[in-house]
Amino acid sequence: MEISPGIHRIKCTFGDNRMVYIHLLIGDQSCLLVDTGCGHNPDQEILPYMTEAGLNPADLTYILISHSDLDHQGGDAPMKQIAPQALLMCHDLDRPWVEDTEALIAGRYSQFEKDHGIGYGQEGKEGIRQMCQSHLLDMTLSGGEKIRLGTDWTVEVVHTPGHTWGHLALYDPRSKTMISGEAAMWTSILDDDWRPALPPTYCYVDTYLSTQERLLAMDIETLSPSHWPVQRGPAVAEFVAESKNYCLLVEAKLLDLARSDGPFTLRQAIDTLGPQLGSWPAETNQDFSYGMLGNLDSLTKRGLLNISQDAGPNITWSLP
Ligand SMILES: [Zn+2]
Structure with missing residues (x-):
């Protein structure tokens, strides 16, 4: 569905009642996809949506990966097959895990094994391997870049670390829409029925809290996050403030x-x-x-x- 002029929000489903919303920005000069879901999502949802919207995959200019995680980068290789000309990009800090599924499994998903005895086991990792089809990047960003999509339409890349070091959001000043990914993670990650699926997986608390402050200071009318409903008007600041307060509540507990x-x-x-x-x-x-x-x-x-x-x-x- 089109949530703001030219900004389409596409539901991609995976696993047991989970979903990730990815975004397609269609301008009169270029088009940009934010995230590629899991390995099966480009064929299952993204390509059919493009066809419906009358967009030829050959006209996709950019693919921006918000951060290194299997449900955001897992469709990179199939998406590059569908649109080889599209420039695949993410923040430079997330490059190692976005380019290489094995590095992602070792660095992110196995990080608690040695010191804390907590992990996904061989079966869990095999599942991740199958869902995450990574691809080499064409270029990396550091936040602050402006990307022209149309004569009167330029969007801005915003560095919003916390969930990962290099998490990126995308801001459209024209409609005051923020495609926020997992920059703010509320009090739980939600499933396809808007019920809690798992705890919020913010990782780096000091940068995460700074990111909430940055979002609260911005002029955002519409916030479209990856695993939560679209927030509009006063609900935007509530969603971000609740994300921040929850993190502080965990600290107090x-x-x-x-x-x-x-x-x-x-x-x-x-x-x-x-x-x-x-x-x-x-x-x-x-x-x-x-x-x-x-x-x-x-x-x-x-x-x-x-x-x-x-x-x-x-x-x-x-x-x-
Ligand atoms: Zn996610």
Whole structure:
């Protein structure tokens, strides 16, 4: 559907009742696709939408990947097959994981295995491998770039780190629309029925909170995020403020846990606090590792928690 003049929001489905909204901007000079979904989504949803909209894939100029994650970059290789001339781009900081699925699996999806004993197992990784068909990039960005799509239409790339180091959003000053990806992650990631599917997977808390401040300071009339409904008018600031406040709530809960229970591991924190902080299915609670480790790193850096020096999966945090 067209959410603002020239900006189309396309639902791409994957897995068990999950979806990611990708965006297609159609200008009279050039066209830009934001994200490619998972491996099957270009054929299943993106190409049919383009055909319906009367857009020849040969007229696609740019493909901008918001960040390194299987449901945003997984369709890169099939999309490049459909539109080989389109320039594939992402932020330079996300380049290593966007270009290489194995690097993404090792760096992002296996990051809690050694120190915290939390991971997806071989079967989970095989599933990721099949869904994520990465491709080499044509160029990388750093935020601030302006891309002309029409005579009177230029959109702006905005660096919005937190969920990843190089997360990018795209702002259209003409309609005051922000295609926000996962720059703000609300209080949970939602499924196709708008029910919580998993905890918000912000990772780098200090930059994530700065990103919320930046979004709150911008003139945004319409916010179109990847896994949440479109927000308009006053709902935009509410959505962003709730994203920020939730991250701070998790921080407060972690400090409470250290006070009441003494030293705890990452596994104990997600098992104890996860069910108190949301109503996603129990099996996705382990994805709180991303957010909680982000909070724990931030609390440790600021001297509010101490981290034990033990090696291996029994690293603990406690009050100083
Ligand atoms: Zn996503």
